[in-house]
Amino acid sequence: MKKITLFVLFFLTIFENFAQKEPDFLTNYNKRWVDSVFTTLTLDEKIGQLLMPRGNTSGRPHDVEKLKRWVKDNRIGGIVMFAAPPTVQARIVNELQALSKVPLLIGMDLEWGLAMRLDSTVRFPYQMTLGAMQGNEKLLFDMGIQ
16 A cells, blocks of 8 residues: 555656646736736726627728727727738727727637738638648748748
């Protein structure tokens, strides 16, 4: 019985030493700033931070005034951007960030790359094509850098 107990203790000690630990930036990065901002938010503003609506619907331009109202009135936490020229999206994001009390999280629907939503950007092959490639990991790495 002692041998089994010692083995279990030894195994747990080894396992804990090799277990993945969260990187420091995930636990402590800007913690003081985040806490100082979070404590200033009302309950409604905290709820708004959980919301990240779609910036526009398919085939329609962004309704910038509506997005501004969402930022000002609902204190949304972010926007998911869809199709538009990159310069238009950058302008809209900058306007919204300037209105927001808390920096907005900006997301995009880009499952097959920037060219899916943004004109005048690099178009990459679909993921199915990339997954079928064999022996060209360097090309995939270079694509990721783009």
